Amino acid sequence: MKHIMIVDDSPTDTHVLKKMLEKNGYSTVTAGNAQEGIETARREKPDLILMDVVMPGLNGFQATRQLTSDPETADIPVIIVTRKDQQVDRVWGMRQGASNYVTKPVRENTLLSLINQALVA
Numbered sequence: 001m002k003h004i005m006i007v008d009d010s011p012t013d014t015h016v017l018k019k020m021l022e023k024n025g026y027s028t029v030t031a032g033n034a035q036e037g038i039e040t041a042r043r044e045k046p047d048l049i050l051m052d053v054v055m056p057g058l059n060g061f062q063a064t065r066q067l068t069s070d071p072e073t074a075d076i077p078v079i080i081v082t083r084k085d086q087q088v089d090r091v092w093g094m095r096q097g098a099s100n101y102v103t104k105p106v107r108e109n110t111l112l113s114l115i116n117q118a119l120v121a
Contacts, residue, residue: 001025001026001027002025002026002027002047002048002119003026003027003028003029003044003045003046003047004021004026004027004028004029004046004047004048004049004050004115005028005029005030005031005037005040005041005044005046005048005049005050006018006021006028006029006030006031006049006050007030007031007033007034007036007037007040007049007050007051007052007055007060007063008030008031008032008050008051008052008055008081009032009033009052009054009055009056010052013052013081013104014030014032016105017050017081017106017111018030020108020111024108024112026115029044029046033055033056033057033058034051034055034057034058034059034060034062034063035057035058035063037049037051037063037067038058038063038066038067038073041067041073041076042070042072042073045073045076046076047076047119048076048077048078048079048115048118048119049067049076049077049078049079050078050079050081050111051063051064051078051079051080051081051098052080052081052082053080053082053084053089053093054082054083054084060080060082060093061080061092061093061096062096064078064080064093064096064097064098065096065097067097068096068097068098069097077099077118077119077121078097078098078099079098079099079100079101079102079111079114079115079118080093080098080100080101080102081102081103081104081106081111082101082102082103082104083103083104084103085103089101099117099118099121100114100117100118102114
């Protein structure tokens with residue numbers, strides 16, 4: 001069973017993603033902010049991370065950059081899942097090392113497809 005970490009400060013969004021993933025056979029762990037997400041990723045070594053962008057303190061772009069440049073977590077794919085839907089945000093997220101970028105509300109089949117692509121890459 002693949003283990004996916006959700007990093008999001010919204011309890012509602014976290015619940016929706018967690019329910020969606022677990023229904024489709026994934027185990028999950030959550031983090032309520034980016035700093036907690038980095039620490040949890042180092043400890044848990046998830047197979048994939050779903051990262052929100054707008055969070056208090058460290059944002060998701062900064063956390064993605066730290067995770068993808070750290071040898072301890074660099075091999076964990078990060079998919080940015082955010083409400084920020086400008087093209088410049090998408091480009092910036094990919095430049096930080098994200099394997100993909102999707103905007104909320106995300107459709108279940110779209111997210112599962114992106115997860116599958118990232119896990120086989």
